[in-house]
Each structure stands twice: as C-alpha cells, then as structure tokens.
Amino acid sequence: xRRLTSLIPWFTALCGTALYLYALPLxxxxxxxxxxxxxxxxxxxxxxxxxxxxxxxxxxxxxxLTWLGEVKTQPDTHRYRPEQYEWLHNxxxxxxxxxxxxxxxxxxxxxxxxxxxxxxxxxxxxxxxxADTRSWDSMLAFFAGxxxxxxLDDNDKSFSYLKEASKRSGGNPFYDSLAARVAYKAxxxxxxxxxxxxxIHELELQGLQNQAASLQRRLDLLKGIHQIELAVESYRKxxxxxxxxxxxxxxxxxxxxxxxxxxxxxxxxxxSGRVKSTRLFSRICx
Amino acid sequence: xxxxxxxVTFLEGLRNKAVYGISLMAGLMMIFTVVLSGMxxxxxxxxxxxxxxxTATFAALLVVLFVGIIxxxxxxxxxxxxxxxxxxxxxxxxxxxxxxxxxxLQGFVxxxxxxxxxxxxxxxxxMYARYFGAxxxxxxxVAHLFVFVQMLLLTALSILFSMVAxxxxxxxxLTILTWLIGSSTQEVKLLIESAGSDKFFPVVKILVTLxxxxxxxxxxxxxxxxxxxGLTLHAGKxxxxxxxxxxxxxxxxxxxxxxxxxxELT
Numbered sequence: 001x002r003r004l005t006s007l008i009p010w011f012t013a014l015c016g017t018a019l020y021l022y023a024l025p026l027x028x029x030x031x032x033x034x035x036x037x038x039x040x041x042x043x044x045x046x047x048x049x050x051x052x053x054x055x056x057x058x059x060x061x062x063x064x065l066t067w068l069g070e071v072k073t074q075p076d077t078h079r080y081r082p083e084q085y086e087w088l089h090n091x092x093x094x095x096x097x098x099x100x101x102x103x104x105x106x107x108x109x110x111x112x113x114x115x116x117x118x119x120x121x122x123x124x125x126x127x128x129x130x131a132d133t134r135s136w137d138s139m140l141a142f143f144a145g146x147x148x149x150x151x152l153d154d155n156d157k158s159f160s161y162l163k164e165a166s167k168r169s170g171g172n173p174f175y176d177s178l179a180a181r182v183a184y185k186a187x188x189x190x191x192x193x194x195x196x197x198x199x200i201h202e203l204e205l206q207g208l209q210n211q212a213a214s215l216q217r218r219l220d221l222l223k224g225i226h227q228i229e230l231a232v233e234s235y236r237k238x239x240x241x242x243x244x245x246x247x248x249x250x251x252x253x254x255x256x257x258x259x260x261x262x263x264x265x266x267x268x269x270x271x272s273g274r275v276k277s278t279r280l281f282s283r284i285c286x
Numbered sequence: 287x288x289x290x291x292x293x294v295t296f297l298e299g300l301r302n303k304a305v306y307g308i309s310l311m312a313g314l315m316m317i318f319t320v321v322l323s324g325m326x327x328x329x330x331x332x333x334x335x336x337x338x339x340x341t342a343t344f345a346a347l348l349v350v351l352f353v354g355i356i357x358x359x360x361x362x363x364x365x366x367x368x369x370x371x372x373x374x375x376x377x378x379x380x381x382x383x384x385x386x387x388x389x390x391l392q393g394f395v396x397x398x399x400x401x402x403x404x405x406x407x408x409x410x411x412x413m414y415a416r417y418f419g420a421x422x423x424x425x426x427x428v429a430h431l432f433v434f435v436q437m438l439l440l441t442a443l444s445i446l447f448s449m450v451a452x453x454x455x456x457x458x459x460l461t462i463l464t465w466l467i468g469s470s471t472q473e474v475k476l477l478i479e480s481a482g483s484d485k486f487f488p489v490v491k492i493l494v495t496l497x498x499x500x501x502x503x504x505x506x507x508x509x510x511x512x513x514x515x516g517l518t519l520h521a522g523k524x525x526x527x528x529x530x531x532x533x534x535x536x537x538x539x540x541x542x543x544x545x546x547x548x549x550e551l552t
Contacts, residue, residue: 047473048470050469050473051340051469051510054332062325101514101515103328103329104326104328104329107328136420
C-alpha cells in the first residue's frame with residue numbers, strides 16, 4: 001500500500017505532463033455547448049506550446065476543419081453567424097501564427113473566408129504573408145494575387161503576386177495571362193507588354209517554344225491596343241474629343257495603319273476611349 | 287569498471303517497465319499519425335512529420351524523466367551506490383559512467399523512435415504521395431539526432447538536480463520546469479523584443495533576458511519545421527546547436543561532479 005501511495009505523485013506528474021503536451025493544443029480552440037466560441041491569443045499559444053508549436057498548429061487547423069464539417073449552414077446569404085466567422089478566422093490565424101509554413105490553413109481561409117468576403121483585407125493579408133513565407137509556393141501567390149485583383153481592387157499588388165506565382169511555377173501561362181490581364185485592367189499596358197516580353201524570353205531560353213508562341217499572340221494583341229491607344233490620346237489632346245473610329249486616326253495620320261489583330265478579330269474604340277478587340281476582349285481583357 | 291557501470295545502467299534502463307510503456311505510447315501515436323493523415327487536405331507529409339517528431343520528442347523526454355531520474359535515485363535510496371564505490375571506483379568515474387549509460391539508453395531509444403518515424407512517414411508517403419510535400423526524410427533523421435543531444439543535456443541537468451534535491455520528485459519537477467522554460471525563453475524574448483517598448487515593464491524585460499541566458503535554450507534543438515517543410519538547414523547553425531548541447535552537458539556534468547564529491551552519502 002505504501003508503495004502504491006508513493007506512486008501517486010509520479011502518476012500525477014505523468015498525467016500533468018501528458019495533459020500539458022498533448023491536451024493543451026486542443027484548448028487552443030474551444031467550443032462550449034452554447035456555441036460561445038473563443039480562442040486563446042496566438043502569442044500566448046506560441047509561448048506555452050514550446051517545442052510543440054507545429055503540433056499545436058495542426059490541432060488548431062483540424063479543429064477548424066472538423067467544426068466546418070459539423071456546423072449547420074445558415075439560411076441567409078452568408079454561411080455562418082458573425083461570431084462563427086470570427087472564431088474560424090482566429091483559429092486559422094492561430095494555426096498560421098504557430099506554423100507560418102503550414103499550407104492548409106491558408107487554403108481554408110481562402111475558400112471559407114475570402115469567398116464569403118469576411119475581413120477581406122486582413123485575411124488576404126495573411127494569405128499574402130503566407131505566400132511570402134512559402135517562397136517556393138505558386139498557389140498561395142496566385143490566391144493572394146487573384147484576391148487583390150478581384151476582391152480588393154489593388155491591381156499593383158495583384159500584378160506583383162501573379163507575376164511571382166508565374167515565376168515560382170516555372171512560367172505557367174495561366175498565371176502569365178492573368179498577370180497581363182490585371183496589368184491591362186490597371187491601365188498599365190506598358191507594364192504588361194514588358195512583363196510578357198520577359199516571360200517569352202525566359203520560355204524561349206528554356207526551349208518552351210509552344211508556350212512562348214501562345215504568349216507572343218497575347219503580346220502582339222497588347223502592342224496593337226497600346227499603339228492605337230497612344231493615337232487616341234493624341235487625337236483627344238488635339239481635338240478635345242474621342243475619334244469616331246480607328247479609320248479616322250489613320251486618315252489623320254495619327255496611325256500609319258491599323259495593327260493586325262493576332263487572333264482574327266478587329267480592334268475598336270469603346271465609349272470611354274479604351275481600345276478593345278472584338279475577338280478576345282472578353283476573354284483576355286474583360 | 288567504467289564500462290561495467292555503463293552496461294549495467296543501460297540494461298537496468300532497458301529492464302525498466304516504463305520503457306515498455308513509453309514504447310507502447312510511441313507506437314500507438316505513430317499508428318494514429320497514419321490514420322490522421324487521411325484527414326488532412328494538402329499538407330499531409332508536414333502533419334505526419336509533426337506528429338512523428340513530436341512523439342519522438344515526448345517519448346525521449348519521458349525516458350529522461352521516468353527512467354533516468356529513477357535509476358540514479360534508486361542508487362542512493364537502496365544504497366547500491368556503495369557496491370561501486372566500495373570497489374574503489376572514484377565518485378567522478380561513477381557519475382560519468384552513469385551519465386554515459388543513460389546516454390546509451392537514450393541513444394538506443396532514439397534509434398528505435400527514428401526507425402518508427404521513418405516507417406510511419408514512408409507509409410504515409412506511399413498512401414498520399416501527391417500530398418507528401420517537401421518533407422525531407424534525411425532531415426527527419428537529423429531532427430532525431432538533435433532530440434538526442436537535447437535529451438543528453440536534460441539528463442546531465444537531471445543528474446545535477448539530483449545532487450541538490452531532497453527527493454526524486456523534486457528532481458523531476460526541477461528537470462521538467464527547466465525543460466519547459468528552456469523551450470520557451472527564445473519565443474518570449476522575441477515576443478518582448480517585437481512588442482513596443484511601452485508594452486512591458488522594464489523589470490519583465492530584465493527577467494526574461496536573465497532567464498534566456500540562465501536556462502539552456504532547448505528551442506535550438508527543435509528541427510520539426512525544418513524537416514516537415516524541407517527547409518534549408520544551415521551547417522553553421524546546426525554545428526553551433528550541437529556544440530552548444532554537448533558543451534552545456536559537459537559543463538553541467540562537471541558541476542554535478544563537484545557537488546557529488548562533496549555530497550554526504552548516508
């Protein structure tokens with residue numbers, strides 16, 4: 001009996017240690033019966049998790065994932081209640097604070113928070129930070145770039161991240177065309193031309209002629225648009241109005257000839273003075 | 287005689303039932319890792335590596351706490367220490383041999399844990415090859431080596447504490463507290479440095495800085511993120527960590543030797 005009693009402190013210590021090292025991360029996200037959701041601050045977690053930060057990040061993420069699987073969808077336009085969004089956001093934020101290299105929480109943020117337009121700037125800021133940390137990952141750079149363009153109207157940052165996504169993916173033409181499209185939308189056509197020229201050059205150096213040819217058509221299209229837009233701008237400065245059509249520019253000598261549309265369509269000037277293509281505008285520039 | 291004590295310590299450790307319990311726990315955690323991998327979306331390899339390495343660290347820690355401390359405490363409690371000392375073995379030799387025996391035991395356990403981790407990760411890799419990511423099995427092995435060096439240092443500290451503590455339980459508490467503090471001081475220091483100067487009282491900063499330099503920095507031996515994401519392990523930093531661990535262990539053991547020579551064995 002005495003032997004047994006002497007084991008009590010050891011047993012307590014063992015349980016305490018096990019509880020600290022394995023059960024504590026579970027408390028990083030706690031949901032009570034009444035759905036009073038709360039999370040432990042990330043900085044506190046980083047300190048108490050010690051050498052088990054990564055494990056704690058995994059547990060936080062798994063908690064968010066399983067909660068998403070369990071939670072009932074709401075009948076309104078947004079899927080969750082505000083406090084549920086807040087909890088999900090904080091839990092995933094904790095996960096990336098504990099392990100900034102962990103891909104899955106960023107992925108979940110993008111699908112569960114960004115597309116529901118929850119704290120767009122802050123959440124996409126985290127994704128962009130993740131893209132910076134995971135310096136080899138093209139997917140997060142693409143997410144950040146796309147979100148900056150589509151949700152946040154920040155074309156500069158969007159172009160920068162899409163360009164980075166293309167670079168990391170080894171020149172994926174999909175990222176290239178998106179970056180060019182963003183640059184065009186931002187009225188930075190010269191930037192888009194420069195960017196495509198560089199990409200084509202790199203693809204040619206790598207011997208990827210087919211991909212280079214595909215980008216070359218896009219480049220020719222943008223060069224044609226740029227050439228006409230310069231002429232439109234000169235016309236506007238001279239006459240204080242927009243030309244009726246492109247032929248008028250040729251007649252006046254502002255354009256030597258109408259550039260060839262590389263995809264078989266034709267160029268036209270819209271009511272705001274922007275030059276577009278009948279064939280590919282909606283796909284490339286729209 | 288030195289070799290005999292090392293051998294006896296190693297065998298005594300292996301015969302300890304706690305080792306079987308810890309091995310069982312580690313084995314179950316490894317199996318759980320394989321099951322859990324199916325729940326992860328994309329970073330499957332990373333999560334499996336985290337779990338495998340965390341299990342290895344935890345199991346190695348338990349070996350120090352529940353096998354290492356007990357072996358030395360039993361020697362003093364059951365007076366078996368006299369068997370060695372009466373054969374004119376110098377006290378210093380006895381303590382060094384005990385440390386080396388415990389190190390051998392820890393090394394053996396780490397080898398088993400490494401094999402278990404590698405089997406688990408290879409299994410996960412075969413099951414989810416597309417989502418295994420940049421996990422480096424070579425770095426997983428290096429991470430185990432770092433856990434081993436870390437636990438050598440902790441063993442040396444537990445020996446030091448057993449020289450001053452009144453009971454094995456106090457040694458246990460001191461050892462685990464040192465490990466917990468040593469694993470967090472770097473993080474706390476970074477947190478305080480990155481926060482604004484007005485956020486913390488100056489006395490807190492002084493205390494944290496003091497703890498940072500007073501306690502061994504166990505975070506240096508944590509390579510989980512490096513192995514799980516296949517990050518670059520800088521040779522300089524790795525070499526420094528290994529030298530730091532071994533140097534610190536020698537210093538702590540030397541201090542323990544001094545105390546042991548003066549200790550009254552009743």
